[in-house]
Amino acid sequence: xxxxxxxxxxxxxxxxxxxxxxxxxxxxxxxxxxxxxxxxxxxxxxxxxxxxxxxxxxxxxxxxxxxxxxxxxxxxxxxxxxxxxxxxxxxxxxxxxxxxxxxxxxxxxxxxxxxxxxxxxxxxxxxxxxxxxxxxxxxxxxxxxxxxxxxxxxxxxxxxxxxxxxxxxxxxxxxxxxxxxxxxxxxxxxxxxxxxxxxxxxxxxxxxxxxxxxxxxxxxxxxxxxxxxxxxxxxxxxxxxxxxxxxxxxxxxxxxxxxxxxxxxxxxxxxxxxxxxxxxxxxxxxxxxxxxxxxxxxxxxxxxxxxxxxxxxxxxxxxxxxxxxxxxxxxxxxxxxxxxxxxxxxxxxxxxxxxxxxxxxxxxxxxxxxxxxxxxxxxxxxxxxxxxxxxxxxxxxxxxxxxxxxxxxxxxxxxxxxxxxxxxxxxxxxxxxxxxxxxxxxxxxxxxxxxxxxxxxxxxxxxxxxxxxxxxxxxxxxxxxxxxxxxxxxxxxxxxxxxxxxxxxxxxxxxxxxxxxxxxxxxxxxxxxxxxxxxxxxxxxxxxxxxxxxxxxxxxxxxxxxxxxxxxxxxxxxxxxxxxxxxxxxxxxxxxxxxxxxxxxxxxxxxxxxxxxxxxxxxxxxxxxxxxxxxxxxxxxxxxxxxxxxxxxxxxxxxxxxxxxxxxxxxxxxxxxxxxxxxxxxxxxxxxxxxxxxxxxxxxxxxxxxxxxxxxxxxxxxxxxxxxxxxxxxxxxxxxxxxxxxxxxxxxxxxxxxxxxxxxxxxxxxxxxxxxxxxxxxxxxxxxxxxxxxxxxxxxxxxxxxxxxxxxxxxxxxxxxxxxxxxxxxxxxxxxxxxxxxxxx
Amino acid sequence: xxxxxxxxxxxxxxxxxxxxxxxxxxxxxxxxxxxxxxxxxxxxxxxxxxxxxxxxxxxxxxxxxxxxxxxxxxxxxxxxxxxxxxxxxxxxxxxxxxxxxxxxxxxxxxx
Numbered sequence: 001x002x003x004x005x006x007x008x009x010x011x012x013x014x015x016x017x018x019x020x021x022x023x024x025x026x027x028x029x030x031x032x033x034x035x036x037x038x039x040x041x042x043x044x045x046x047x048x049x050x051x052x053x054x055x056x057x058x059x060x061x062x063x064x065x066x067x068x069x070x071x072x073x074x075x076x077x078x079x080x081x082x083x084x085x086x087x088x089x090x091x092x093x094x095x096x097x098x099x100x101x102x103x104x105x106x107x108x109x110x111x112x113x114x115x116x117x118x119x120x121x122x123x124x125x126x127x128x129x130x131x132x133x134x135x136x137x138x139x140x141x142x143x144x145x146x147x148x149x150x151x152x153x154x155x156x157x158x159x160x161x162x163x164x165x166x167x168x169x170x171x172x173x174x175x176x177x178x179x180x181x182x183x184x185x186x187x188x189x190x191x192x193x194x195x196x197x198x199x200x201x202x203x204x205x206x207x208x209x210x211x212x213x214x215x216x217x218x219x220x221x222x223x224x225x226x227x228x229x230x231x232x233x234x235x236x237x238x239x240x241x242x243x244x245x246x247x248x249x250x251x252x253x254x255x256x257x258x259x260x261x262x263x264x265x266x267x268x269x270x271x272x273x274x275x276x277x278x279x280x281x282x283x284x285x286x287x288x289x290x291x292x293x294x295x296x297x298x299x300x301x302x303x304x305x306x307x308x309x310x311x312x313x314x315x316x317x318x319x320x321x322x323x324x325x326x327x328x329x330x331x332x333x334x335x336x337x338x339x340x341x342x343x344x345x346x347x348x349x350x351x352x353x354x355x356x357x358x359x360x361x362x363x364x365x366x367x368x369x370x371x372x373x374x375x376x377x378x379x380x381x382x383x384x385x386x387x388x389x390x391x392x393x394x395x396x397x398x399x400x401x402x403x404x405x406x407x408x409x410x411x412x413x414x415x416x417x418x419x420x421x422x423x424x425x426x427x428x429x430x431x432x433x434x435x436x437x438x439x440x441x442x443x444x445x446x447x448x449x450x451x452x453x454x455x456x457x458x459x460x461x462x463x464x465x466x467x468x469x470x471x472x473x474x475x476x477x478x479x480x481x482x483x484x485x486x487x488x489x490x491x492x493x494x495x496x497x498x499x500x501x502x503x504x505x506x507x508x509x510x511x512x513x514x515x516x517x518x519x520x521x522x523x524x525x526x527x528x529x530x531x532x533x534x535x536x537x538x539x540x541x542x543x544x545x546x547x548x549x550x551x552x553x554x555x556x557x558x559x560x561x562x563x564x565x566x567x568x569x570x571x572x573x574x575x576x577x578x579x580x581x582x583x584x585x586x587x588x589x590x591x592x593x594x595x596x597x598x599x600x601x602x603x604x605x606x607x608x609x610x611x612x613x614x615x616x617x618x619x620x621x622x623x624x625x626x627x628x629x630x631x632x633x634x635x636x637x638x639x640x641x642x643x644x645x646x647x648x649x650x651x652x653x654x655x656x657x658x659x660x661x662x663x664x665x666x667x668x669x670x671x672x673x674x675x676x677x678x679x680x681x682x683x684x685x686x687x688x689x690x691x692x693x694x695x696x697x698x699x700x701x702x703x704x705x706x707x708x709x710x711x712x713x714x715x716x717x718x719x720x721x722x723x724x725x726x727x728x729x730x731x732x733x734x735x736x737x738x739x740x741x742x743x744x745x746x747x748x749x750x751x752x753x754x755x756x757x758x759x760x761x762x763x764x765x766x767x768x769x770x771x772x773x774x775x776x777x778x779x780x781x782x783x784x785x786x787x788x789x790x791x792x793x794x795x796x797x798x799x800x801x802x803x804x805x806x807x808x809x810x811x812x813x814x815x816x817x818x819x820x821x822x823x824x825x826x827x828x829x830x831x832x833x834x835x836x837x838x839x840x841x
Numbered sequence: 842x843x844x845x846x847x848x849x850x851x852x853x854x855x856x857x858x859x860x861x862x863x864x865x866x867x868x869x870x871x872x873x874x875x876x877x878x879x880x881x882x883x884x885x886x887x888x889x890x891x892x893x894x895x896x897x898x899x900x901x902x903x904x905x906x907x908x909x910x911x912x913x914x915x916x917x918x919x920x921x922x923x924x925x926x927x928x929x930x931x932x933x934x935x936x937x938x939x940x941x942x943x944x945x946x947x948x949x950x951x952x
Contacts, residue, residue: 020909020919021893024870027918028889031871055890064897 010069010077021064025057076383079376083383093356094388096741097349101392101438103734104345105431106399107338110407113400113427115331118417123320124249126196127280130161131319132287134277134294139311144273147188147266149301149309153277154189156297159290161282164189165275170511171257172703173225174233179696181511181703182222182234183254186261192217194280195250202228202243205260212263214239220247222256234259235513235701249420264515270308278319291316327415330724333482333801334407340479341731346438347472348738350445353385354465355749357445378447385442389435396431397423410723413716465749469742470785476735477790477807477814478798483732484806486725493721499649499658500548500594502710505677506684507547508532509705510695512672521670524698529587531694532678535687540679542590545671548649549714554583554671558662559637560620561629581616582651582661583632585671590663591646593677601626601644604665609643616660617645630662640664653717677710684708732810736817743782743821747775751825758829759837768830775829779822783815790814855887855895856904857938860923860931863905867922869912870896896921904930 009017029050036046054060087094122128134153136143145153145165154163165188170181185191192204202217209215216232216239218225223244226232232239239259245251260266268274281290298314321328357364367377400423412419445464510528512521525543532541545554558581588604590596591611604611610630617625625645631637640662648658680687688707695704751758758771794807862868862876873896874887899905904927910920923931 023917024893024919027869027916028871028874028893030916035875053889060890060893063894 006068006070007073010073017068018061018065021061022057025054025060029054029057076379079379079383080387083380083387087384087387090356093352094391097352097388098391098395100345100349100352100738101389101435102395102399104342105392105396105434105438107403107731108342108434109396109400109423109427109431110403111331111334111338112430113404113423114407114418114421115335116426116430117421117424118324119320119328119331123323127283128320129318130281130283131194132279132281132290133317133319133322134163134279134314135317135322136273136277137313137315138273140313143312145275145277146268146270146272147261147275148268148270150189150275150277152301153279153294153297153314156300157279157290157293159282159285159293161280162190162193163277163279164191164194165277166191167261167275168255169514170703170705171234171259172511172701174236178692179703181705182225182256183252184234184257184259185251185255186259186265188261188266188275191258192245194278195248196280197248197250198246200244200246202241204243209242210260212260212266215242215260216240217243217245217258219245219251219255219258221251221253225256232257235703237701249417252416253419254416262513262515270305276322277314287316287318324417327411327418330411330415334727337479337482337728337731340475341735342434344472344475344479344735344738346441347468347475348742349388349438350442351465351468351472351742352745353442354445354468355745357381358465358749378443381447382439382443385439388442389439392438393431393435396435397428400427400431406723406727410720410727414720465746466782469739469746470782470789472742473739473782473786473814473818474790474793476732476739477786477810478794478802479728479735480732480813481794481802481807481810483725483728484810485801485803486721486728488803488806490721490725493654494718496650496656498549499647500596502594502714504681505594505679505710506682506687506707507710507713508676508678508687508691508707510674510676510691510698511703511705512674512699513701514672516672516699516701518670520699521672521674522667524702525587525666525670525674528674528676528694528698529589532676532691535680535682535690537682537686538678538680540589540593542593542677543585543587543666544590544675544677545585545673546651547675547677547710547713548594548651549653550717551652555581556583557581557633558620559631559633559639561639580659582659583669584651584661584663585666585669586611586663587666590677593679594649596649597647599645599647601642603644603646604663606643607665607668608639608641609665610640611644611646611663612642613646613648613658613661613663615648615658616662617642619660653714736814739814740817740821743779743818744824746782747779747822747825750778751775751829755832755837758832759834762832762837763834771832772826772830775826776819776822779819779826783818786818787811787815854938855891856899857931857934858885858887859892859895859899859921860904860927860934863921863923863927864931867908867910867920869918869920871918873921899927903927 029047032050032053033043033046036049037043041049051057123131125131134145136145136149147165150163150165154160166185169184169186171184172179173182187205187210189210190207191197192199199217204217205213205215214234214237216234218241226241228241228243230241232241234257239257245258279290281287294314294316298309298312302309302312324331364377367380404421404423408419408421512524516524529541529543532538586604591598591603598611599614600617601611602609612621612625612630620630621628621642625642628642629639630642631639646663648661650658651661678687684707688704691707692704695702754774758774761771762768791807791811794802794811795804858877859873862873862880868876870889870893874889874892877885877887896905896907900907900921903924905921906924907919907921909917912918
């Protein structure tokens with residue numbers, strides 16, 4: 001019989017072979033009986049002799065059936081059937097185990113997919129090992145570059161094959177239905193060449209065209225915008241489409257267009273810093289060569305351009321690590337949390353199985369007695385673990401899909417590449433591998449438990465289970481401590497005073513092009529402030545370049561007026577280090593709209609007048625702030641007179657406290673990304689169409705990006721840390737529930753094991769509470785072991801990750817929960833009737 | 842009644858006997874056993890415990906094939922028949938048997 005037929009017969013048992021054998025045997029016996037009857041035997045004797053002569057019909061049937069199947073496979077299937085029947089008889093155990101595996105494996109598969117695709121696998125570009133980022137520095141701090149310096153790197157570093165920089169911009173596209181913002185990469189240098197991106201059709205930009213020609217390449221996302229040769233009206237300028245890029249994860253999910261950077265951006269002064277530098281190393285060159293040449297070129301540039309480059313430096317980073325480093329910490333934390341969860345779930349499962357095996361010792365003993373070998377009992381255990389893990393893997397796949405979607409939701413806005421991650425084959429293989437390892441571990445636990453109990457010929461003390469529960473609970477303490485640390489950090493962050501009132505405020509973000517002149521910007525802002533203030537339902541309106549808490553403002557070094565001789569009679573007394581002082585463009589109405597209190601002096605209004613925040617005044621000006629002069633450090637610093645001090649607000653939601661800030665008048669210090677704060681009772685939806693029309697009147701290339709309540713903007717800023725906290729808190733909660741369940745089951749089993757002993761104790765006069773204390777003491781011992789194991793680890797080995805208060809709280813919570821989990825069993829023990837207990841067994 | 846020889850003494854020749862019995866046409870198991878017994882004048886008696894496993898083995902080896910049919914008394918029975926490879930095998934077994942028989946006769950001096 002063909003192998004496949006035997007497989008088929010094994011998997012889908014055919015009765016034909018055995019039935020046919022039986023029929024053949026019956027026919028033979030009948031014929032023989034007739035023959036014997038004819039010889040004169042009585043019917044009974046004839047039938048009996050014929051049957052005897054034929055022998056064992058059943059054995060013959062079996063032998064006939066065996067020929068058509070793979071016996072070993074049949075045994076396995078039989079084991080699986082028996083194991084499945086056994087599992088079905090304990091639905092709670094089955095559901096719990098599958099749930100544990102699904103949570104443990106699923107969460108890990110999702111996190112592994114992210115870590116694998118973003119951090120472990122090379123970038124999806126040709127020869128990704130040749131891609132590097134040149135990280136420029138200014139006075140030792142990270143800084144960005146500009147087109148001129150990028151061209152310099154390409155010229156001065158022979159190891160560089162090509163270099164480029166790029167920035168993202170929302171560009172207004174004019175369509176029949178009005179304006180729409182198009183997410184665009186503006187590139188300086190050979191963007192395609194450096195990344196090695198392929199074109200589906202058309203051509204790339206020539207070096208000449210890269211000097212600011214209005215040309216565009218469509219990304220796969222932007223394909224609907226037109227075809228090669230078509231024109232697009234972007235911010236009042238007609239751009240010709242020259243090519244269509246092939247799909248690539250590196251393009252990002254939102255970007256629709258790639259165009260050369262505008263001419264005036266390319267002509268930015270050498271001191272400007274707004275572009276990252278990405279380079280492709282010449283083939284077969286060592287990255288160390290690049291690093292050494294970049295170092296040498298930085299020194300040459302510092303000598304050639306002392307005014308701008310003297311304090312600049314640069315170092316080289318592999319592109320992959322440069323692009324993922326901001327997310328690396330979150331990824332590591334998530335991976336650690338999910339791994340902990342996996343270990344906890346596996347320990348819990350092992351402990352559940354150990355309990356189950358202990359409870360089934362009787363059955364195993366009967367099987368052994370009936371002749372089952374150690375091997376066949378092991379096979380049965382293996383089948384049981386195999387079924388659990390298989391079901392667990394299927395459920396884990398669902399959990400993984402769901403977890404991945406959740407993680408993409410949480411981290412997608414801050415780290416867009418995470419949105420491109422999918423559950424891949426490697427992640428599934430990893431999941432299966434862990435599942436397989438789990439299967440082996442569980443089988444080991446079960447057979448070890450069986451073997452040890454058979455050896456000792458009595459119900460063994462569940463030491464293994466105790467150790468598993470302690471291990472699980474100790475890991476639970478670490479996980480819960482991490483969750484508490486995150487939660488308390490988040491709560492602390494939420495409790496920080498805002499310094500302004502975001503209620504009933506709408507933010508309208510209007511972008512003008514980087515190339516817009518100061519005069520254009522000032523007139524646009526004046527007109528907008530006037531027209532918005534006149535809208536019905538609007539009580540106040542102000543403008544700034546970045547509203548508080550939503551992220552970095554501009555920053556730099558500041559010169560502060562002193563007493564000694566100086567240009568124009570003023571001299572720097574102190575120099576605020578770069579990065580510490582923020583500059584914010586504002587109108588006077590900005591403060592009143594957000595109700596930022598004016599603490600001293602006057603608000604913005606007079607030419608040359610600035611307002612500083614309280615932190616700045618306290619740190620740099622002391623009690624005499626009003627009337628002092630400050631300047632941004634530069635080649636020809638302009639001195640501004642401090643006319644007022646306002647309350648401090650934080651620039652970034654993550655900052656612990658407000659940094660020193662200077663508010664500069666919007667008419668003299670402009671920025672093309674405008675944020676209007678509007679105090680109004682109107683909902684955003686009502687104002688949006690009006691503001692869109694208004695932005696169209698301001699300038700053809702002005703684009704209303706969004707109108708939204710300030711509070712919802714703040715909520716979205718807090719979303720990621722909140723969801724991250726919730727995720728880890730839910731992991732911690734699952735861990736706590738598992739620990740409680742583990743302790744409960746352990747103490748219950750202990751009660752069953754010692755029922756007889758407890759009966760004896762009660763019979764000879766022990767008090768019920770003393771009996772309950774027996775079990776509680778045991779739970780207490782376990783809790784103590786958990787604290788002794790976990791707290792030193794949390795407090796001394798992981799102090800940066802886990803706050804001591806959170807660790808102690810987590811330890812106490814787990815210990816308390818363990819004691820609580822033992823209460824039901826202790827209560828039952830104290831209520832046992834001695835006569836009943838002594839009848840046990 | 843002559844005592845039937847033990848199974849195992851027939852074991853080596855069983856394949857040959859079955860193949861030869863089927864050479865005349867399809868037979869069911871019982872008929873094969875009866876045929877051998879009758880033709881050998883009750884000297885040879887095939888035990889059922891050996892016959893059926895042998896039949897199945899030979900079927901698996903492709904020497905014989907089987908089909909269900911009706912006997913003359915209208916009973917359902919499995920009929921075995923020779924395949925082409927079975928005929929070839931019968932020929933080989935016959936030659937082999939005759940060689941051995943010739944050899945034994947030579948040794949016994951009865952040739």
